[in-house]
Structures are given as structure tokens and as C-alpha cells.
Amino acid sequence: MAHKQQRATLADVAREAGVSMMTVSRVIHGTGRISDDTRQHVREIIEKMEYRPNRAARTLVTKRTFTIGFVAPDITNPYFTEILQGVEEFFWREGYNVLLANSNENPDREKAILEQLEDTMVDGVIVCSSRLSDDELLPLIAKHAAVVAVNRNLPQHLGSVVTTRHPRGYRAVLAAKYLHETGRQRIGYINLVRSISSVNLDMFMRELQSLEIPINPNWYATCQPNWQAGYDTASQLIAGHPELDAIIAGNDLVALGAMRAAKQYGRHIPDDLALIGGDDILMASQVTPALTTFRSDKYNIGTTAAKLLLQRIGGDMTYCEHHYQDELIIREST
Amino acid sequence: MAHKQQRATLADVAREAGVSMMTVSRVIHGTGRISDDTRQHVREIIEKMEYRPNRAARTLVTKRTFTIGFVAPDITNPYFTEILQGVEEFFWREGYNVLLANSNENPDREKAILEQLEDTMVDGVIVCSSRLSDDELLPLIAKHAAVVAVNRNLPQHLGSVVTTRHPRGYRAVLAAKYLHETGRQRIGYINLVRSISSVNLDMFMRELQSLEIPINPNWYATCQPNWQAGYDTASQLIAGHPELDAIIAGNDLVALGAMRAAKQYGRHIPDDLALIGGDDILMASQVTPALTTFRSDKYNIGTTAAKLLLQRIGGDMTYCEHHYQDELIIREST
DNA sequence: TTTACTAGAGTTAGCGCTAACTCGACGAAA
């Protein structure tokens, strides 16, 4: 039987030190006027009793939890993990905890998560690549004290924003442009499922048309942002459209799935088929052929989002937006 | 100015419904005796006022936070992320939050984390691949109400355990045995830094000796469990010992770093140099040549650890240990 | 008719902490 010994409370410390609770509280917070003697004495008692404040009680009074929520659609995707690492590192130094919530690409789950984080009274939330429509997302985050969105625009009064430098979907256009310039004629595109995916695809085609790049609606598909979905979708695309000489994938995991599919269909990359991913996860540079992809400074996206959130938590509700570079990194797959 | 509207409290709901606070509390918890009429009425008011209980207040009374801590040395390592995914998924269904803490391979940080989690009054902790010695770890976790360790043994009264089927370090021996049987004679080993690393290496050599596999202390090195360290360490090993015809790495990230190093030194895998990793992360099967490694059902390790922790949180302090399979998966790198 | 339950509530007393006010003593200025 391992009985946990009862933790000392403020009252215990105060009694032992022969002072009032407020005096102890002041010593802990370094506020108010305390004589050096008293301060020293109280500190010794705190040390001796191994007193540490009860966060729940403090939260009840101050309405602050020193905890923030991080919501991402898939924590096994290295893209989000590296962002998370930046967030966690930053907030740890500030004495905050990070509550992790994985929506698993499920919008209903994301909703439930945002509500639960509200109950937990997190001081703020970082929402990464939300899968919710504005109609669903905005009311949910409006209830949170402080919000920062990553890869998503927000009305200025609702929260700050960290996004790519180029407008949504424009990355694919950049990729197509590059592929066309290097001689590819029939370019496939595997778009990622989002609440706004159809818009994306329309824009993509319009842009290609204006660049005089051949388009064909059958060359485009949409899939979940993971390896298996990329593999499955690319397999269908390659089998159904052997004429394709290039494929752009929404992110690296999908591209790597596509790479495996291409190999299975006997297509040689980059000779028969060029391939472009996105996000530059570690794996992209390690596979053979190394994957051409878009730069993404994930760790700093995380720390930047964290910094913006802390600013809002601190009461400074100035809207900020930060855009990160995402130019193409040419490797062996194109 | 976005003013958050004040959330309704139990007292607000009680007043509005014309009942006592306890009646509302009972309706929420589904405990005690309430007439159907009253229950229905209170529920409507709760709905109308969008009342949701304040977790901090509840915690203050019940001493339960419905939050658990997950401590891992590196959340960018897919190995830990997949375990975490299992943990998060399981606990989400049970209505728990997961506090993520990343020690960044830093023992001092891990200590601080375990103390902070104690302040936060988490209901339990899952400690993954702790970098602390028993002398440091055990007193820290003894203060937690419920603990499960992954990849680490614990005194039975302190917590349950999820580990590999084979004793620590034995994986490397299995790998060496396989390599020797397939004709390799000079086998290098890149061990991972742990608090117990030296013990590991001694055992490794003794085992090899008893299997009549050639040993040489200079063929063995130790490094941090990440790609870069694997690359650096393998580079030195390959440069300094061109006679090596096989390398065993502590985990897949290190093995992939070594694979890159081998390529740079013009060594062909598997012809010139065999390579074995560990943990079977996604990347291991995707690189060329595909990496021979050890199976590891990471997601289920996570859910199992979570299940064992929930059991302890529920008051059942029976010691449990669960061992997962870790046999070798032969791929192209050997 | 008295006793004894029981259903369906309500009342009381905190959990551990902090914000905001109060209070006495001492030294300096008027």
C-alpha cells in the first residue's frame, strides 16, 4: 500500500511559520511588503515542508490555469510534431503546460476538443490546420480568451495568425509552374481534404489556365493527408492516367505514398514522373530519390505562434500575422 | 474589444431553475434521487444557459483533474509520437486530457517536468523511456498518484510497466546474431545514450563472446537517439573502421543517419555494409534500401500503457506488466 | 394510529488560495 503523504497547504505553512496565510502568499509571489527576516523565515519553512501551491485553488481565484491547448489534426505527422515542439519549448520556459489534443482529421472531434479545452479553462489555444469551416470554427474559438491559428486566416478580433507567405493553394500553382518550365506537360495534383478543398481546386485550374499549362479535371484528386491515402490515391491516378508525367502532392507524406505507388507501377522518378511534396519533413530529404518540396520552418512556426499567443494571454489583443517562407526546394524527384 | 461573456455557474443555474445547487449537481452527475420532472426542467435550464462545470472548482473538492501527464524525451521522434497517439486516443474517450511534456533528452528537464506535473495535480503519469537513473526517477514518481513506465522497469509498488519482450539491450544481441549467421564478421554497434548505457555495452560484448562473434571495443559507440547524432557517429565509425561490414543502430533514426553516412563514404548497403535499426518507424520501410529493423507496435504500446494507468487511477494498484513483441523484420539493408 | 421507511429534495461546511481591505506602530513633518 503506497499511501501518498498529504501535501502541505498554505495554511500549514502559515501556522508552522507563525504568520498569516497572506504573508506566505506574498513571499511566494514576491509581492507586497515583507521584512527580510520574515521572508527568510517563511522561505525556510516552505523549503522544510516542501510546500508547493495548489494550482486548482489558485485557478479558482485568479481564473488562470497556466495551461494552453494545442489542437492539431494528426500528431503522427512530423509537420505538426515539429510545430508542437516549438510551442512546447517556448511555453515551458514561461511556466505553462501544453494540453495536447489530436483531432485525428475529424471535424466533430475538433469541435468537441475546443469545447473541452474551454471547460478546462486553458489560458489560450493554438489551432493548427483546422479542418472546420469558418461557420463552425469561429463561434468555438470566440469563447476562448486567447487564440492563435496556424495555416488559417481569422477575423482580426478573434486571434492572431501564422500562415505561409503565399495564399492558400498557391503553392501548388508554384509547383505546377516549375514543373511546366522544366518540360512537364501533364501534371497531376493530389489535393488535401480541407473544409475549403473545392475552392482550392478551382483556383488551381484557373491559375494553370492563365499560365497556359494544360489542365484536365481527371488529373486531380483529393485525399487525407497521410502516407496510406497518398499511396492509394496516387495508385489510382497513375493507373488511370498513365499519361501523367508529374504529380504534385499536398504534403510530403502524401508525396512519399505516391513515390511508393510510382515505384510499384514501374515508373521511374524523376525520368518518367516528377514528384513534388510539401513541408520538407526529415524523411523528404532521406528517401531516394530525395523529394522536391516546399521549405517550412516548422519549429519557428511553433515558437512564433506561441509568442503571439502569450502576447494575447498577457492582455495585448493587437492582431498580428506572421508569414513564413515556403519556396520550393529542388531535389532529385523533379 | 472582444469581451468574453461570463460563464454561468452552478448557482446561476440553480437560481434560474428554482432549485438548490445540489439538485443541479445531482442532475449533472446522474447521482442521488431526482424526480423526472425536476431532472427534465434542470436539464433545460442547463442547456439554455449553456452551463458547463468549472473544472478547477471540481478539482479543488474532488482532488481529481481528469488530466494525465505524458513524459517523453523527444516528441519529434515518430516512435514516441505514435505511442502518444495511442495514449491520447484512449484517454480522450475516457474524458481525460493529456498534458504533454518533452524532456528533450535532458534529465534535469525531466526532473522538473515530473515536479511540475505534480503541482498540476495530474491524476497519473506515463513516463516514456526515462533518461533518469533509478535514484533520481523513483522518488519523483513516488509522489504521483498513478504511474506507468514505458521501456523501463519499476518496483512493483510504484507503477505498472510496458516494455519490450526481450530484456534491455538484448535486441542488439539478436541483431548481431542474425548478422553473424548471414556472414558478417565485423559488426559495429551504435548504442543509445541512457542512464544505463554502459551496462548495456558490457552485456552486449559478453553475449557476443559467448556466441563466438568477433568483438572489438572500438567498433562500438554511443550517441543521442536522433538522426543527426546517428549520422555523425556513424561517419566516425565508418571512417575510423573501414573493416566493419555491419552496423547495428539503437533505433531507426540513428540507423537512417548511418545510412546517409554510409552512402557518403561510398559504402553500398547491404553489399558492403549491413544495417539494422529499431522501432520500425514509417520511414524505415520507405527509404531505399528499406531498413531491417525491430517490430514495435507503438500505437498499442500507447493504449496499453493508458489502460494500465487508468486502472491505477481507478484505485486498482495491482502491479501489471505487459511485454510487446520486438522480433526482427528483415528488409533490404541486410 | 403509531412507527418506519423512502423519495426528493435542501443545508452546511469546506477544498486551498488570493484580492482587497484593515490595522497598529513608528518616524517625520507641521
Add this chain to the structure above:
DNA sequence: TTTCGTCGAGTTAGCGCTAACTCTAGTAAA
């Protein structure tokens, strides 16, 4: 000597919730 300010505390009143007890009216058994 009186007034006033300041130092160094202490006191009071909750934050929002729940555990544990109390209370009342109605019903069934003796």
C-alpha cells in the same frame, strides 16, 4: 504635541463546486 504617511503585517470574503448530513411529506407496515 498633533498629524500624517508608510511599513509590515493581519482579516475578511469569497472563487465554484461537492460530500455529507438534514429535513419533509407521503406511503406502507405493524
